[in-house]
Amino acid sequence: MQFRLQQEQTNKLVMTPELRQAIMLLQYSSVDLMAYLREQANENPLIDLSEIEMSIERISKPEEYSFGKSANPVDLLDFVASPADNLFEHLVAQLGWVRGLSRSQRRVARFLIGNLDEKGYLELDVLTAAGILDVSVDEVENMITLVQRFEPAGIAARSLEECLLLQLRHIGKNDPCLTAVVHHHLSDLACNRIQKISNSLGIGIQEVQQIADRIRKLNPCPGAAFAANEHHYILADISVEHINNKYLVLVNEITAPKVEINPFYQRMLKEMPMGENKQFFHEKMNTALWLMNSLEQRRLTLKKVAQAIVDRQNDFFELGIHFLKPTTQKEIAEITGLHESTVSRAVNNKYIQTPRGLFELKHFFTSALASEDGDAVSSMSAKAHIKQIIDNEDKRSPMSDQEITELLKKEGLELSRRTVAKYREELKYQTSRRRKRF
Structure with a gap:
């Protein structure tokens, strides 16, 4: 066995x-x-974040945007309403308005309010409540009756039947x-x-x-x-503007602060003698510069991917959901010259504001379905067709899944009955028998 030195030149990706x-x-x-x-x-310390100035005038007149630094930047979430009181606080406030109750009665009523579930139902047994509070069953029943008179109507019911009856009583329906x-x-x-x-x-x-x-108009919860519930607020990463008969993509810069180098530390770094401190600030400077470069690369990638999507879906923006083309991330990767994994990362959790509304970028990636003329149709377009058919059907004789399948075939869209049933369920429509009206 011989040992020797040999040089090789290879390409290797280092993360x-x-x-x-x-x-x-x-x-x-x-x-x-x-964040x-x-x-x-x-x-x-070398990174400064320059917030985008946001004013009421700018919100009311979006075409007159003017960007600039602000000493007191306005947070976009300042314009979001604060959440309403929870159910417990809402009912306890009403309890406070009731006069003539003893301390024991208020204690029982407050205990019952605290044991309502998130739907507003009282699942606690009356005997159990009486035993815990060391009061009579009649006192618990009386306080349940009291709480059931509070708003919203139907609260503190012990079953769906009781909940609906309380609401009917509240609106004076004694039929x-x-x-x-x-x-x-x-x-x-x-x-x-209905016949039964x-x-x-x-x-x-x-x-x-x-x-x-009448019953279906009542609130079961x-x-x-x-x-x-936790609220999620969506900020559009990209916006689409219709200018000179073209759809142009703009990366929304108001959703993130602008990164700049702090001028004080920048000057100090130039004047600082060599040593550990200068090495520390030099590393921080490199980190800040790389962050700025990464953000610019992110902006360019988002714009390139979004523009490719918008160009491909031009008919959708012009004519609506029925003209949404089936598209894959691989196709967008080929158009942009990016890797498919890069396209996947670029569209992940990103939203685009368009003349037709706010959409997640993933909304534009749909599977292809065959049509009679050989052209591909997106699954979203197929769902839109099914929704339109059901919305416009005769409610006294609603169409079965098979009838919808045959109608779609006449319109040039080949779908199996099982696929139609699947899409109908995803659209939250019931079967034809349950949709029927008399």
Whole structure:
């Protein structure tokens, strides 16, 4: 076995920290990017973040945008309304308006309010509540009745049936047939078995249909409006403007602060003698410059990818959802000359503001379906066709999935019945039997 030295020249991708940073910035959403830049500014004294000035006049007149530095920048979230009170606070406030209650009664009522679930229902058993509070069952029942008179109507019910009856009582509807449907035929109503209800109550089908419409207007979850859900606010990364019969893409710079080098530290670095301190600031300077370069690269990549998408979907912007073309990330990668993984990162968690509304960039990547003339049709366009058919159908004789399939075929769109059923369910439409009106 012989040992020898040999030189070779090979290409090898080295994932440096700077390259990882550039990849990370590309896939960040606007909100994540703002948080990251502020974190970098806190760690690096050479980084200054110049916020975009935002004024009421600018919001009311978007065509007169003027960018500049501001000593007191306005946060975009300042214009978002604060969340409403939660259900507990809302009901306790109403309890405070009730006069003549003893301390024990208020304690029981407050305990019951605190045990309502997020839908506004009381799942706690009366005997259990009485035992915990060491009061009589009658006192608990009386306080349940009291709380059930509060807004929103239907609150503190112990079943769906009781919830609906409380709402009917609140609006003054004491029709015995209406009450009977709620008491005995909710499952039939859910399955749209109108004929069965008609036969059971001995009333006409039209009257049952009117009762069903009235019940469906009630709220089965009166407490849901107060649920403490986390709010997500969307800031468009890209906007599309229609100028001179062309759709032009603009990267939205107001969604992120502008990164600049602090002039004081920049001067100090030039005048500082060689040593550990200068080495420290020199490294921070390189980090800041690389961050600025990465942000510019991110901006150019986003613009290139978004422009390619907009150019391909020109018919969608002109004519609507029925003309959305099936598109893949691979196709956009070939158009832009970027790698497919780069396109994937560029569209991830990014939103685009267009003349037709706000869309996630991923919205424009849809699968292709065959049409009769050989042209490909997007799955989004197919769903739009199905939605249009169901919205315009005769509600007294709604179309089955098979009938929708045959109608689509006449329009030149080849879909299987199973695919139509799948798209219908995704659009939140019920079966033809449950959509039928009498």
